[in-house]
Amino acid sequence: MPDGRFARPWSGVDTDMHLNTAWRPTASPDSLPAYSRKYASYLRQTDFSHGLGSMATDNPSFFTPSYLRNSRYMSRLDAAHRAKLAALQRETASTSSNPPLSASSSHVHLPRMVPSHRGMAYEIIEKEPAATTDQTMPLPTQWSSSDKYPGLEISNNGLDVRYTGPVNKHDHEAAALRADHPMPPQCGIYYFEVKIESKPKEGMIGIGFSSTKASVERLPGWEQESWAYHGDDGKSFFGESQGQGRPYGPTFGVGDTVGCGVNFSTGSAFFTKNGVFLGNVFHELRNVKLFPSVGMKKQPPVHLRANFGQEPFVFDIDGLVRQEKASIHSEISATSTASLQPPLDESALLQELVAQFLAHDGYVETSRAFAEEVATETAALHNGRDEPLKKYEVEEDREAINRNKIRSAILDGDIDKALKHTKAYYANVLEDYPHIHFKLRCRKFLEMMRRSNELAAATAAVAASSSKRHRAATGHDISDEHAVFDQEMELDDASDGWDAADGMDTEEQEPETATQFNELLTEAVQYGQQLHMDYPSDENGGDKKMLDDIFSLVAYADPKRSVHGHYLDPAGRVAVAEELNSAILVSLGKSSAAALERLYQQTEVLVNEISEDGGAGAFINVRNDFLL
Template sequence: MSNGSTDHYWTNKHRNNGFFVPSYLRGSSYIQKLEEVHRAQAAQRELQSAATASASLQNGHSGASGSKQAPASHMGMKIDVIERAPTSDYDDVVAPLPSKWNKDDKYGGLEVIGDGQEVKYNTSRGTKDQDHEVCSIRADHAMPNQAGIYYFEISILSRRRDETSVCIGVSNKSVPLSRPPGWEPESWGYHGDDGEVYVGANVGKKYGARFGPGDFVGCGVNFRTRKIFFTRNGSIQNSGQRESFRSNIKGKLYPTIGVKKTGEHIRVNFGHTPFVFDIDAMMAKEQQAIQESIAQTSIERLVPGMDETELIQQLVLQFLQHDGYVETARAFADEIHQEKQALNLNSNKTIDSATIKDDEDANRRQRIRRAVLEGDIDKALKYTNLYYPQVLEENDHVYFKLRCRKFIEMVRRSAEPNNNGLRKKSSSRTLSDVPNEMDVDENGFDDEMETEDGSEPGTEDQDLLSQTIAYGQSLQAEFKDDPRRDVRKTLQDIFALLAYPNPLKVKELAPQLDRRGRAAVAEDLNSAILSSLGKSSRSALETLYGQTSVLLDYLREDGGSGSFVSIQSIVDDIPKSPTF
């Protein structure tokens, strides 16, 4: 059985919010992307709820009367309320997991009951109908090819011990549901009454044991090998030495079951709970095979004359220099040189060392990066305008991100524990209570907002929320006529943060408020500066990472070998440095 308390906890902890992770897909690139979609949608719903609630308060709940809803106002900032959250950018890229039976995609007297994972057949029919007609039902979503392997199980709950009529398999959306899976083209099925497997025809082939009440029967597809397999009570069924059969799989395949007899009752497990069959072991074996294939690949054609260790060292060294870590690069180059000297057995051979030159631009870029990573956006803007005055003029998207990040940092500060009392006290303030505009100089930052050691926090805390609102108003005024949809949506999302007494405690807002968001802004700004200097905006290591990610995404599209490789999982497996 694919079990373990950790797996059981993992799959069940998502039930309250409708999201679940089958244990065998945990850590996969597919699930990582699916979780990104889920978090983005949850945050959007939370923000939409706040905006709608704010609008209702502003309009005295006038929405119920059918009148057009006025824009919501978050402490003086007007925001257009979108009645339906926009579709996630990932919807066309990441296929959702099947989660329940589709009550609108079934035939005859099948009844979907409970949480949508149980099906019961209650209709009585004549003998003639029973001989020729089967009622089938499909899941709400197709099997995701990008997962590489997909598997589901059913448990047969019927109490009658006589011959069962249950069959399990997969089918294309076009397959009629008045026939069992496997009897029609573009469908495959394993039938309990005879233990045979059917592939697009009503003539089957001997495959495994018959099954009935009390049995757990599973169906899986390996999209890389294009093979379908079936299990019974934790064991793969087979005919002779065949554990699975290759077929001309194409199109979207939906988990499907069919029944013929009144009283048949089944429950499906799409991964909400541990499976009886050890699908985790099958997935691990497939991943191991791909990893071994990768390990055997030579880099000789990639960089002739350089072994893997040297290539890695050069990539790291170039990354350090590219991103401005000059002193670290110099220390790393010295370490490489000492290591080569120690391994050199030829006393007459000279080991060359890398020369790391001082780079003033690198030092300046580091200074700017450090300011962004510390959340001091004003300082980053000052240094950027001082050293590279044309960069923000030529890269308005970077300028916009910096301005928005400053607003987020101000929201963070006003919501931090030492400011909670102030925020709660001031949360009811409106436009009339705060300045109409914030004093912003021509370079887009306010000198008074820069914090330095020795400043008095008491005076600053009293005006922090007002400053945040005023800054938001100036930001809104600056970009109110911008036609870009992503700009409008970003402004809507960040302004909605003010609707919460303490947004830091709302988990759906964590991606927006997380300090790690500073890194993305810092990288965008650093890349823009490098481009302005005529240099590559990305290091060789970043380029290699990006190209590998794109290639893996391409290999995952139809469930290829890329589905079994996750760069993030490889990074996560690297031993962490000890903390002192």
């Protein structure tokens, strides 16, 4: 090819592979199965060229206010957003007009794989997660175009609101509107700001929040279930006060930026003016969906601009949230763990958890080294005490050694070796868990495709270097002589196919490498054909959609850059290694999860439970705050 890239020497594959199904992207790498939770960060950091990309660029309406970065709430919201994008991507891919892969455009006829090779394979394909019940409330993003007084005009992506209508001199009549979503209690503290761009001298403006029960024809604070800070007199108003405000802060007008926040942990609100905190106001704000709201007396021209977190705030809300978070963390640190596992103190309990985790996952050597270090530490801390600290010892576990051999083989990409060990040590596991056997076989196919792709990339680099030397020697570009690539050439015509793929003369090639590439690719396709025959449906642990996805890799000149290229990433080995390890442990009558992992799971559940209504859990992100 003119650019020197390595191309595959056909445009179709054997009909027996049945790849006429539309190619659909799989679930987000952030949607990890239960067995790979502790490797979530490893998988999540993988950045695929076809992936979802930056949140800010994929969907302009999705943003992260600075004070919510690294929060539990934003982690959940981000995951939900990615899942939504993945669903849209799947829908788009399924309705696209991709040409089917069939033998009609190819002369490829590959022999069947001999039975002795069947069953020696794997894969780490993560299934799409089941529909989640996590209904994380979205952030307010703009003023609502429907929940507003009809005479108000919204512009600037829903952030600016104007009143330019007729003057109405009745003080009790006004124009108000609310944001598109209520403030989410799960974020702990919610905050937004409004800048007064223009208003007449006698204009009245109220900034605060309200439920949908409050009328949009009166200022917030003058209606039931509405609360606000008014600029003309600096008073705070709430519905039950019957229009009688209470002194609160200074007045505000044109050029001022007023902030409004709700601390759901304490059930109170606060306001700011031009970056200055004005104090807490209103209390018992619970069990009501509160929408950011503004209102203005109908005296034009009035122009207000909101900031829901798309831009930096005038007030240091980040600092306020850090203080609240630090207070919660201080309480956690002060809590004693002595009653959790008597007579172990906190240090000894942590040592037990770590050691058991290492042994559970098969890291016997690491567990032994850890035990020796603990013993050395306890001896150093004895310091003449009557009773020395407990000497920690680890009992060598033969099963753990065997499981570690299997895990290491999978993580190295040697699936045949992993299967051999599994059948030797735990003969019934693959029979009892056919879906794991299927994943291992798929992983083998992917490893074969990986090796083929890596060889193609290396060869392309060599070809490019050779072409450069040729141009330097002859003074012209030989790629012009090979601009046309024959899509119909035979697979076994290795020499001609290599020339067409690279756009290089035979004299410039490495015949041995070309032959090796074709052998690897032929072997992968043969294995894929056999895999498709063994799993024609979703029965016996199979997943037909998954097979369609991974088989589509054969059709691409550069599989890694294809819509399913992420399957080739070595990180995919981790999840299947974890699932097989868990299955082996269950077969031995042991827990499929280490005590440390169960503790983490339980903590996540509890924190989630106490964060739903904006409690202290909203300020805790177990993963980011304590594990990373």
